Amino acid sequence: MELWKNTVEELMMMLSRADVTSEEVYQAYYERINRYDELIRSFLSLQKLTEVKIKPNSIPFAVKDNILVKGRRTTCGSKMLWNYVSPFTATAVEHLQKKNMTMIGKTNLDEFSMGSTTENSSYFPTKNPWDIKRVPGGSSGGSAAAVSAGFVPFALGSDTGGSVRQPAAFCGVVGFKPSYGLVSRNGLVAFASSFDQIGTLTRSVRDAALITEIISGDCHKDSTKKNFKKRYLHQIENKLDNMKFLIIEEMVSGIYNSGIRKRFNDVIDLFKWLGVQIVPVSIPLFSEIYSVYTILTTAEASSNLARYDGLKYGLKVKNEKVLEKQYRDSRDNGFGEEVKSRLFIGTFNLSYKNFQDYYLKAMKIRNKITEEINTLLKSFDAIISPTVLSIPGEIGETQTISRKESYDNNTVPANISGVPAISVPMGMVNNLPTGLQIMTARFSEEKLFQIARTYEKTAGFFEDGHYPYPHMEWFR
Ligand code: GLN
Numbered sequence: 001m002e003l004w005k006n007t008v009e010e011l012m013m014m015l016s017r018a019d020v021t022s023e024e025v026y027q028a029y030y031e032r033i034n035r036y037d038e039l040i041r042s043f044l045s046l047q048k049l050t051e052v053k054i055k056p057n058s059i060p061f062a063v064k065d066n067i068l069v070k071g072r073r074t075t076c077g078s079k080m081l082w083n084y085v086s087p088f089t090a091t092a093v094e095h096l097q098k099k100n101m102t103m104i105g106k107t108n109l110d111e112f113s114m115g116s117t118t119e120n121s122s123y124f125p126t127k128n129p130w131d132i133k134r135v136p137g138g139s140s141g142g143s144a145a146a147v148s149a150g151f152v153p154f155a156l157g158s159d160t161g162g163s164v165r166q167p168a169a170f171c172g173v174v175g176f177k178p179s180y181g182l183v184s185r186n187g188l189v190a191f192a193s194s195f196d197q198i199g200t201l202t203r204s205v206r207d208a209a210l211i212t213e214i215i216s217g218d219c220h221k222d223s224t225k226k227n228f229k230k231r232y233l234h235q236i237e238n239k240l241d242n243m244k245f246l247i248i249e250e251m252v253s254g255i256y257n258s259g260i261r262k263r264f265n266d267v268i269d270l271f272k273w274l275g276v277q278i279v280p281v282s283i284p285l286f287s288e289i290y291s292v293y294t295i296l297t298t299a300e301a302s303s304n305l306a307r308y309d310g311l312k313y314g315l316k317v318k319n320e321k322v323l324e325k326q327y328r329d330s331r332d333n334g335f336g337e338e339v340k341s342r343l344f345i346g347t348f349n350l351s352y353k354n355f356q357d358y359y360l361k362a363m364k365i366r367n368k369i370t371e372e373i374n375t376l377l378k379s380f381d382a383i384i385s386p387t388v389l390s391i392p393g394e395i396g397e398t399q400t401i402s403r404k405e406s407y408d409n410n411t412v413p414a415n416i417s418g419v420p421a422i423s424v425p426m427g428m429v430n431n432l433p434t435g436l437q438i439m440t441a442r443f444s445e446e447k448l449f450q451i452a453r454t455y456e457k458t459a460g461f462f463e464d465g466h467y468p469y470p471h472m473e474w475f476r
């Protein structure tokens with residue numbers, strides 16, 4: 001089997017037995033990137049073997065370009081930060097480096113993580129390795145496409161409203177968003193701080209658990225980070241005993257692709273066959289969730305992105321005598337359309353006249369929804385749904401509000417409430433991958449991985465014990 005087809009666990013085993021060297025592993029992935037990434041365009045920057053110091057037992061990985069790695073550029077997919085060099089390394093990456101892992105490159109994203117297709121990158125769109133006319137999802141589209149295409153065994157992404165899970169579903173890989181506060185946000189460029197988490201893109205649930213154990217290591221620079229040691233692999237193979245799952249009607253009523261509906265019905269049958277009790281429930285407030293998400297994340301973004309003024313951070317157009325003009329020109333030239341429109345909406349919602357009617361109201365609904373989810377997850381083990389209501393659209397398609405909603409509707413609830421959520425491959429529809437999403441109670445990752453792993457090993461989508469790879473030779 002080709003070296004690049006191995007999971008992280010398998011590579012670790014091979015390295016420890018000295019079947020291969022770290023250099024050979026790095027080179028195998030690097031060559032694959034060289035051969036195919038001009039087609040997929042998942043990377044914004046790469047490090048050659050000669051540019052890195054490879055330690056023993058090293059595994060290469062990719063990092064979304066909104067996560068800092070000291071001495072490397074972090075562009076956030078924006079012209080605003082085209083030449084910004086990271087002054088320090090994000091805690092999550094540091095934890096991987098302590099395990100001798102080596103970053104091979106930084107991946108493309110929607111500008112400042114705002115989007116669901118990676119078309120909002122100021123540099124170029126990334127293509128879906130299963131069909132290069134289609135989007136890979138977003139905003140961590142570069143990381144998902146890279147793992148899907150076999151360019152890296154795993155990658156880091158960030159997830160504010162689904163940006164790890166949605167592209168994972170579209171690219172046929174596993175995408176995991178931890179509980180809010182499990183992984184340090186130190187070194188992750190903020191979009192909406194009370195929603196953002198760093199997450200993983202991997203080729204197996206076991207790898208997701210393994211990498212999460214590493215990146216959730218201690219950090220004292222993020223006050224929202226909970227420092228506790230948890231092991232996620234030791235009971236991951238256990239059977240599901242007397243479990244009860246919920247299906248929230250508002251997360252399935254909008255499925256307008258019959259293929260996805262059929263795939264999801266198969267999931268229900270499979271879990272029932274495994275002895276899981278499945279109960280439908282309606283949470284009417286869920287129909288407000290997308291508006292609540294939009295109001296709150298744009299508000300947080302308008303405050304977080306205020307720092308890009310062309311002085312301390314960001315593109316500096318030219319030295320202007322009038323400070324206001326300096327700010328305006330830098331921001332006007334540095335930010336793209338999507339970011340600008342979200343900053344307008346956010347600033348509007350936070351303004352004195354609108355604060356009560358929009359921001360505060362949305363906060364109240366957020367708390368109410370969180371309460372409902374927490375209460376339900378006290379008596380039920382998990383909430384399941386398709387990760388996305390539709391299949392990946394074509395590159396260049398108009399992003400109507402309903403299109404955006406269909407992309408984000410099911411992923412947003414986990415960020416609103418801070419619970420963990422994973423997307424696992426759910427089989428193909430029209431030759432395109434789909435994803436099953438599983439959510440469990442906050443900080444119950446052990447159970448989440450156990451359920452996801454049970455599904456993964458019984459669903460029957462493996463070929464030679466691995467998720468299938470797209471045939472990129474077709475596109476050459
Ligand atoms: N697609 C969502 C948005 O555009 C989520 C983005 C994210 O998770 N960073 O807001």
